[in-house]
Amino acid sequence: MEQVLNQFRSDKTLREDCIAIYEALGMDLNTAFRMFMERTRMVRGLPFPAVLPETRMTRAEAQRAIDDMRAEAVNLPEMTLDEINAEINAARMERKAGR
DSSP, rough: OOOOOOOOOOHHHHHHHHHHHHTTTTTOOOHHHHHHHHHHHHHHHHHSSOEEEEEEOOHHHHHHHHHHHHHHTSSSSOOOOHHHHHHHHHHHHHHHTTO
């Protein structure tokens, strides 16, 4: 197994805090990073949930958004059921082709 050196910069306090945590767990920073990388490979992504915080919308903001969408839709042409279904099928075909 060929080994390589990984280097990156971080905040000094963050590094020291993490070192203390990993030492309390019985490992060093390098071992923790290797574990992070192994787990990343295992799950083929970040080894922890990475989600944006939930945004909350006030009732007034929601009503304004609905009103804006209704105003935009006023001038849109009407679609027949066949046109709607054709658009849905085209989107499905496009999605399948992208897989």
